Amino acid sequence: MQDRQLLVGNYIDEKGEMSLRELEALFPDVSSMTLRRDLDALEAEGRIIKIKGGAKSIRHLSRSILFQNVEDDYGHRELENTAAKEAIAEAAAGLAETGCSIFMDAGSTLMCLARRLSEERRFVVTSGINVAMEMARNKHTIVNLIGGQLSRDNLCVAGAGALNHLQNINIDIAFIGASCFSAEAGFTCGDYNECEMKRYVVSKAKKKYVLMDSTKLGRSMPYTFARPEDMDCLITDNTTPMLEEIAQRAGMRLILAQTGGCDH
DSSP states (O other): OHHHHHHHHHHHHHHSEEEHHHHHHHOTTSOHHHHHHHHHHHHHTTSEEEETTEEEEHHHHHHHHHTTTSOOHHHHHHTSSHHHHHHHHHHHHTTOOTTSEEEEOOSHHHHHHHHHOOSOOEEEEESBHHHHHHHTTOTTEEEEEOOSEEETTTTEEESHHHHHHHHTOOOSEEEEEOSEEETTTEEEESOHHHHHHHHHHHHHOSEEEEEOOGGGBTOOOSEEEEOGGGOSEEEESOOOHHHHHHHHHHTOEEEEGGGTSEEO
């Protein structure tokens, strides 16, 4: 039942809104009454809001209210490589130790991670507005959204205000997203302010995990925020002999989410 409810919630999140009739077509062996109970449970969890004849995603509803005048480039990226991102997030969730101060970067893969973190006591600081909204549903987690300049591309705050905010926060574990990775440039992103923030977090955190799907391998963006030797672990869905050699030389652990989290 929980697996079906998770699937129902994911379908509604992906589309933003679904009718009961659409859900019945997706789950032909499940009664309408059972699907209604699934919607009741998801509404109680704060994932959806029931409407006449169906349900809307709270996440999409919140984002449309807050950013209705923003071009949603992030929304398009969120729907790319979803299976890989979900697998990476599942592997990363087991590394989010309880009772720790955790930094969570912005981005669609980090959003997948936020949905998977169990209801445990943590202190989470994040640069992602939607990540903060997702984590706010966890009653046992203290959520700290850093201040700064809003990037409309990925709903992230960065800049001098963000760096000042982070100076007074201890970080045990950092989960960082990367736009690209290449042997020459290392881990890169396309925004200078975000690069400076990521670089600062990497320098401050005790444990540093980078989350990146394999479509970003062998490419680079303008700004380098870390080299393999700066990171403790890369969590990705596929690898290459060159990446494995680079990781081994740098002492960076590889977790391949596609193979059930096998270490290399």
